[in-house]
Amino acid sequence: MSTTRTVPALPDGVTVGELELLCVELATQAARFIRDERPERMGVAATKSTETDVVTVMDRRSEELLHRLIQQVRPDDGILGEEGADVEGTSGLTWVVDPIDGTVNYLYEVPAYAVSVAVVVGDARSQGGWRPVAGAVADPCLRLVHHAGVGTGAWTRPEGQRATSTAAQDASAQPAVRRLVASGEDRLARTLLATGFGYAPEVRARQAEVLLRVLPQVRDIRRIGSAALDLVRVADGSVDAYAESGLNAWDLAAGWLIAEEAGAVVVGEGEHPGKALTVAAGPALVEQVRTLFLAGAQPDR
CATH class of the missing domain: 3.30.540.10 (Fructose-1,6-Bisphosphatase, subunit A, domain 1)
Structure with missing residues (x-):
């Protein structure tokens, strides 16, 4: 990519x-x-x-x-x-x-x-x-x-x-x-994945269902509570990937560019990250993470 x-x-x-x-x-x-x-x-x-x-x-x-x-x-x-x-x-x-x-x-x-x-x-x-x-x-x-x-x-x-x-x-x-230089990790099983949750109960319930599928397939999950800092952590390599639904422009605009300029790829359901899904990871990992989150997921629009 x-x-x-x-x-x-x-x-x-x-x-x-x-x-x-x-x-x-x-x-x-x-x-x-x-x-x-x-x-x-x-x-x-x-x-x-x-x-x-x-x-x-x-x-x-x-x-x-x-x-x-x-x-x-x-x-x-x-x-x-x-x-x-x-x-x-x-x-x-x-x-x-x-x-x-x-x-x-x-x-x-x-x-x-x-x-x-x-x-x-x-x-x-x-x-x-x-x-x-x-x-x-x-x-x-x-x-x-x-x-x-x-x-x-x-x-x-x-x-x-x-x-x-x-x-x-x-x-x-x-x-x-x-x-800043993003992680070069290429294996999902070795991936430290950052994510976050929405505030509406029905959104959280859907996100929890997704994590039930995701958690057994990655090294571990981190939930920090700031999308901007999650994207920075992708940029500096302190996490291998980040994925979350429900983000607005102000949540991701600066972090998106910082992650990209550090060598990560930032995408959504399609090319553009956003409300339905935001995924950030190195080029060898990003499609694996996106596929994992898209499989059976219901977008939070």
């Missing part, structure tokens, strides 16, 4: 490199905010789809921060965020943001949550009608930022280490900047 990526058409005067640097800066600022300004007692502002799918006050404040920062530097771009305060743009670029990916972990102080920021071309509200151009996933607990642009590779840097040039140049001068 081909992993060739071509740079989409961008507005005049805009480069992938500058968009990637901006993703890093935005994700870093939001990550610092949700960590450093986290109230001692967290409050649940509302629920989303079910009682188990929470929205915290900090979700909203983090998204408001991202909106403000994006509109200061890219006022003509669109914005699509998990909390629903969307902005129509005129430039052809849309920022797709998840202000806290792993909200339940954040609520319970489980150190596995992130801020995901990506810029995409196409209609991010449609299935298969968009592609990420640049993205960053900031991990506030580890104080790391993972990032990629189309054709630039996938990288991890310490939160406080400002990106000032290309990541490759930064890495040559700053040893803490590290290039």
Whole structure:
């Protein structure tokens, strides 16, 4: 399966490199905010789809921060965020943001949550009608930022280490900047597989049925609770593969590109990952994992 990526058409005067640097800066600022300004007692502002799918006050404040920062530097771009305060743009670029990916972990102080920021071309509200151009996933607990642009590779840097040039140049001068490379595992039986579950009870029931078939055929399963961090773990090789249904654009936009730029292949039921299914793994493994999840599965649309 081909992993060739071509740079989409961008507005005049805009480069992938500058968009990637901006993703890093935005994700870093939001990550610092949700960590450093986290109230001692967290409050649940509302629920989303079910009682188990929470929205915290900090979700909203983090998204408001991202909106403000994006509109200061890219006022003509669109914005699509998990909390629903969307902005129509005129430039052809849309920022797709998840202000806290792993909200339940954040609520319970489980150190596995992130801020995901990506810029995409196409209609991010449609299935298969968009592609990420640049993205960053900031991990506030580890104080790391993972990032990629189309054709630039996938990288991890310490939160406080400002990106000032290309990541490759930064890495040559700053040893803490590290290039990400996905696992080369090719056997399903040796695969450490990350996955996740939806919040609606009927969706969870279907996903549990799928896992009954999947679990005996892989080395083990990991359920971390953040799709963005799962995709980063595919990129850095700390898991061999990831598969989950029910993902929205903000869940996967940045992680999708980071995984691809690290050498993984990211697909769905078809070529485009999304709500029905998202699978990420190395080229030798991805079709085995996709086949395993598609066999008898009912898509969560």
